[in-house]
Amino acid sequence: MGKFPLKSKPPMCGRMVVIMKIKKELPYLLLILPAFITYTILTFIPLAMTFGLSLSNWNGSVIKDLKFAGLTNYMSAFSDVRMTTALKNTLFYAVMNPVCVTILAIPLALALNSRMPTRNFQRAAFFFPSVPSILILGYLWSYIMSPMEFGILNKFFGLFGLDAIPWLSSPKMAIWSVLIVSVWSMVGWHACIYIAQMQGISSDFYEAASIDGASKAQQFFRITLPLLRPAVASSTLLLLTSALKVYELPYALTKGGPGSATTMLTQIVIQTGFINKKYGAATAMSIIFCAIVAAIGFIQYKVTHKKEV
Amino acid sequence: MKRKKKLNSRPLSSYFFEIFMLCVCVLFMIPFYYLVVNTFKTAQEATKAPMALPRTLFLENYQRAFEGMNFLNSLTNTVIITVCSVTLIIIFGSMAAYAIERRQNRVTKACFYYFLIGFMIPVQSIIIPLFLVLQTLHLQNSIWGLIVLYTSWSNFAMFMYRGFLSGVPVDLEDAARIDGGSVWKTFWLIVFPLLKPITVTIMIFDVMWIWNDFLYPFLFLSSSKKGTLVMEVYKGVGEFTNDWARMMATMVIVLIPIVIFYIAMQKHIIAGITSGAVKG
Known part of the structure; x- marks a missing residue:
């Protein structure tokens, strides 16, 4: 100065x-x-409060006689079976959802990027499931996957002579059903992210490759896929963070059941805090949840940055 | 040369491929066909033939659905919440982005990293203290409380604006500043109009996010008088689970406004993503 x-x-x-x-x-x-004030009061201070309360013995509706309870809330959270099951479910979902969406979104993007007169219509149609609230889509699919007569999914498989599948009532199947609906609702959105990247790839690469006699498959694996890496990084980051925070879909589709087969961390936090009113325990779970999201997000961010340079 | 040839005369296989893709498209959209078509059937007809077209135009489901919900009230609430929140997010986010991008010093850089932390904080992990904060501000169970809550996430808009601003040349602003314009005036009269493309993108995605949000109204807007459209579906499921044709009619009614929004904005939405603006 x-x-x-x-x-x-x-x-x-x-x-x-x-x-x-x-x-x-x-x-x-x-x-x-203005952004600073709203963010501080409604995001940052609550986070600090969550941390403070997680170390307290607050388990009532009013704050009184607050005492420092150390890590007891954390200990009980980790020994809570519901919590560890939810942690397992969430991690499984958070890994499988990005993997499934990405595996389907890249070929879809490839198809939607080829020259077709109805291309724009198709893009709009595949994007459409991202428009309604995921809660409503969850309820809709709970009818489609129903074992009742109007459950058209089993009727459809019945046409091929397959037995009825207990989509939502079998503990093993239920989490896959949540995955199916989630992939269906997100694949079009993420295909659009890949289309964006594909449009940036110069057609010279493909011309040179076809002159050299490379097959379509070789062109895809040697040119398209490596050049899509930045899009893979940002798409999977979005998918990963939203999968870790998933709440509405399992809530609408299965209510977390059967048993605790599709109970996610967010549901446990909300249940413990808002329904059981065990605030100390719920805030400890919140901090564990937040730490997991932050850690995974941070790792992903680092990887993304390396790739994009 | 080869490519040009292909363009003029499409090979037969490309027609087959397009037909195949259209079939996939139809399969993909079946859940929505199923939803709409069954709202026009009696419960019996719907159970017997869920995939068939309705034999008569049966409208009683809609009538009962309207009776069971407070559509106009919920629509008004949702519109007020969405319009106010998105407007405030755009104002706050663009202003902060301008200061952070154009005035780089220790303070603004610290602010930037401070806002960055927000990306790592899941909403669900702060809801319990949020409840206390809203109580202190006397904003619990009020749509204004909800608006304030949504506005606090303007840091996401800030990041998108900042990325866009770094590609906008500063010459125009400098000229305006030399002519004696204040920072405030320069921003609103010169800079903000230049940000229109990214403003449209942010507006669309925030409208879709806030309009469809369930968690905040579910937790912080428990009074039935103040519900949003998505809450109507949630309440309906609790009240008349077995009357599923009526439930589906409720869903269709609730979906209509956002679907109209999608159809009207569809070009901008897909262009917005495919231009790479939404990279997260």
């Missing part, structure tokens, strides 16, 4: 510099202020 041109008298100079600097910076700081 010594470079600042000083025109004022020497005794006043220090003060003037500060005042002038504030005058210059203040308009910019005022522009940040």
Whole structure:
């Protein structure tokens, strides 16, 4: 700041510099202020409070006689079977959902990027399941997957002589059913992310490759796939974080059941906090949940950054 | 040369491929066909032949669905919540992005990293203290409380604006500043209009997110008078589970506004993603 041109008298100079600097910076700081205040009060302070409360013995509707309880809430969270089951379910879902969506979205993007007169219509149709609320889609699929007569999914498989599948009532099958619905609703959205990347790939690569006699499959694996890496990174990051936070879909489709087969971490946190009113335990679970999301998000971010350079 | 030839005369296989893709498309959309078609049938007819077209135009399901919900009230609430939140998010997010991108010093950089932490915080992990904060602000069980909650996520818009701003040349702003315009005026009169493409993208995605959100209204808007459209479906499922034709009619009614929005904005939505603006 010594470079600042000083025109004022020497005794006043220090003060003037500060005042002038504030005058210059203040308009910019005022522009940040509204976002800063709402974010601080409604995101950052609550996070700090969650952390503070997780170390307390607060388990009532009013805050009184708060005592420092150390890590007891964390210990009981980890020894809670519901919590460990939910953790397993969430991690399974958070791995499988990005994998399944990506495996289907890339070929879909390839198809939707080829020259077809109905291409725009098809893109709009495949994107459509991302438009309605996922809660409503969950309820809709609970009818489709129903074992009752109107459950058209089993009727459809029945046409091929297959036995009825207990989509939502078998503990083993239920989490796959949640995955199916989630993949169906997201694959079009993520195909669009891949289309964006494909449009940036110069057609020269493909021309050169076909002159050299490379087959379509070789072109895909040697040119398209490696050049899609930045899109894979950002798409999987989106999928991963949203899968870790999944709440509405299993809630609408299976209510977390049968038993605890599709109970996710978010559901446990909300149940413990809002229904059982065990705030100390719920906040400890929240912090564990937050730490998992942050850690996985951070690792993904690092990997993404390396790839995109 | 080879490519050009292909363009003019399509090989037969490409027709087969297109027909195949259209079949996949139809399969993909069947759940929505199933949803709409069964709302026009009696319960008996729907159970017997769920995939058939309705024999008569049976409208009683819609009539009962409208009776069971407070459509106008929920629609008004949802519109107020969405419009106010999205407007505030766009104002707050773009202003903060401008200051952070154009005025890079220690303070704005610290703010940037401070906002960055928000990406790592899942909403569900802060809901219990949020309840207390809203109580302190006397905003619990009020749509204004919900608007404030959504607005607090303007840091996502900030990141998108910041990315876009880094590609906007500063010359215009400098000229305006030399002419004696204040930061505030320069931003709103010169810079903000230039941000229109990204504003449209942010607006569309925030509208879809807030309009469809279930968790916040579910937790912080328990009064039935103040429900949103998605909450109507949730309540309906609790009340008349077995009357599934009526449930489906409720879902269709609730879906209509957002589907109209999608059809109207469809070009911008898919263009928005395919231009790479939404990379997360």
